[in-house]
Amino acid sequence: MTAAGLFPPTRDAALARIAAVRPDDYARTRNALDGAVTRLSPYLTHGFVSLPEVLAGVLQRHPLRVQHKFVFELGWRAYFRHVWAYRGEGILQSLHPGPLPEDAYARVLPADLRAGATGVPAIDQAVRTLYATGYLHNHARMWLASYVVHLRKVHWRTGADWMLGHLLDGDLASNHLSWQWVAGTASRKPYLFNAGNVARYAPPAWHSPGTPIDLSYEELDVIARSPVAVNGSAASGVDEPPVGMAPPQAVPPDPEWVTGRDIWLVHPWALGDPPCDLPPNVVCIGWWPAEYLARWPWSGRRLAFVSARMQAITVVQWQCDRDMLACALAGARSVATQADPHVAGALPPQVLLRPAPALFPEVAHPCASFSTWWHRATHGLALAQELPGVQAWQSATRDQRSR
Template sequence: MTSPDPSRPEALRRIAAIDAEAYARTRNALDGAVTGLSPWITHGIVTPAEVLAGAIAAHAAAGRRTPIGLQHRLVMELGWREYFRHVWHHRGDAILRSLHEGVLPGAAYADAVPDDVRQARTGVPVIDRAVRELHASGHLHNHARLWLASYLVHLRKVHWRAGADWLWPRLLDGDLASNHLSWQWVAATGSRKPYLFNAENIARHAPPEWHSPGSVLDTDYDSLERIARSPTPVRTRPRPDAEGLPEPALQAEPSDGIPTRIGAELHEQVRGREVWLAHPWALGDPPADLPAGTVVVGLLVAETHRARPWSAARWNFVMPRLRQLAPHCALAPLAQWRALLRDARRVHARDDPHLRPALEALATDLRPAPRLFPHIARPCDSFSQWWTRVGRELSPADPVFSLVCPVPGDPDADPVAYPVLPPPRRAGDRRARWHRP
């Protein structure tokens, strides 16, 4: 398997190619004009603000006069990513458990993904195609992820957590919050109703080779609802004559010979120096305001990757970029990293919840993860609630503000597409707010 180029130039090339109008119109189709940028965003190679700024620039360069406002689908999809991080921030590891009971009690579901699914031999074309694409590329369109999750949870009676844990490390863009909370949304443990789909839905959004007429999915939604609410898994007819697809193994370390202990040479490099920690979720260029002579070190914490190993494809995406940034990399226990960095003058790093406990233990200057939207202090139980508060609390301090809010007096501005300025602040108001239309 060949992983895509993880460099910033490749990400910027993809950003420049975004067609926001086509994205909004076709994003639900498997062959739609999606950006394909999620691996670069997940691993911090580019930020959501850079993606949106580039999309707006490409939109303008194409002569499109309809502005990309706060309600544009591209902006909202970037919002979903940040909303899931919002939930993770407030709930912590509780996102790894059912947020509430779903369609059936948790004990009604199996705790492992069946072999015929893992090996892409269920006999249901949409499922087998999805698994083959996952194993071949580490990529899966969002719609295909929803279909795969719904099939496993509601038809095969696999617990959402088992499915989420199986899928996450095999995705190049696997983000714990986005992945696990999306599975909960499908399972109705993080939403009000189960997500269901049928053969007609597949035919509307997928190429012909994905279509599944005559399968268990070729039925109406009332029947699927009854299946979802029954504890009995659907009968399956795995193809015994079909050659099963070998499932790629997961790895707790890359296969390119990275040091697994911190040696004397690295101690010499960091002693008394400013250090920037590049890590798998912060693979962007080091900040421009770092002191001159800052040493960049590639941080891989052994305990983190033993607990959640990755596919070879994901390692092959991350490691070239990490080595490009940091001439000195190691995959070592946290205790060794502590001992090393005690000798540094200061340790700078970019925060990320996937690695937060280690980063908090190591960095003296832990910089916040980049965000596009305002920080919403109050926990929100749904995207719509969070999105409403985003519109109300949007301010010039938020990156999205300068990108989607019109310049006062701009004759080309579409007032429907943008948030509008609230009335002047009055005495007694706690703060001025922006309101979305």
């Protein structure tokens, strides 16, 4: 299925996904590639919906304890943001040493990997699915990352940067810290998988008997700790979709749109409906941060996904850097937007930042592990309904209905 078929770029599609969540089925089958996963991640990354809205929507149909696997997995997204908040650019470096020295890993992705032509069906299927849809099941992401780092000896940062360019849900914290967890630079040991694991959780086309992953975990651990790379094979490949194009609807900024007006600035990580308490006659302007896209280029598929939603809620889309945006907004009466770490430092000082809705309570001190953060974030809570983000979302929803 194409990306447009899997992920219609509308808020209605996101709300339908929330309504369809079956948390017990999710908990039981989430590791299988055909399991009852939610596929909400592109909508969460780009702010069509928030974590509190997702959980509040699920709780309308399925009362859950806070320790339910579905709530636990939402916690990983929040935890990665917690690490990003304290580490900043440090998440782009190895958090601690992995199984091999940094210089043991290549900094270029091999051509057969980029082409989905390694000869290992699980890997080649993952690459082709990524290119075709902009999405991968989390288990497939882990298999792909493990093969890249531990068998082919490519540095996790190289793989993470490459994958980010093609993922519709490419969140810097979730993506890069997940790669570090697989690499063993953000976890106690490297994540390894083998052909038996693939056969258990993937359909037959992914099965990989007789390939370099058809080994025991003990043998794979030895390979992960050896600097010698496993070679790929000469299977037929596919063309990698290009990254780095311009957003399809973006134009240079024009101050005439904003002079004397109240502005709600819509950026690629804030694509929900504009807040209901904005000033009357507010003008919604879309903004693509030029500095970010130059550093982290996206595929045309992801640009189109974001642009389509942005076009539905704005009058115009601008692509510019911080200084150009400041000049364009200088004549506005007020400018506000939703805060997000992807645009931290890229916004001029006249933009008022509204905090994004948080599901879990703030954990005041940096946590080196998810388990520590989870214990602190859920301490004293029994039901998912008790999470502060759920309560705040439900309260705000009742207030809107009473107006």
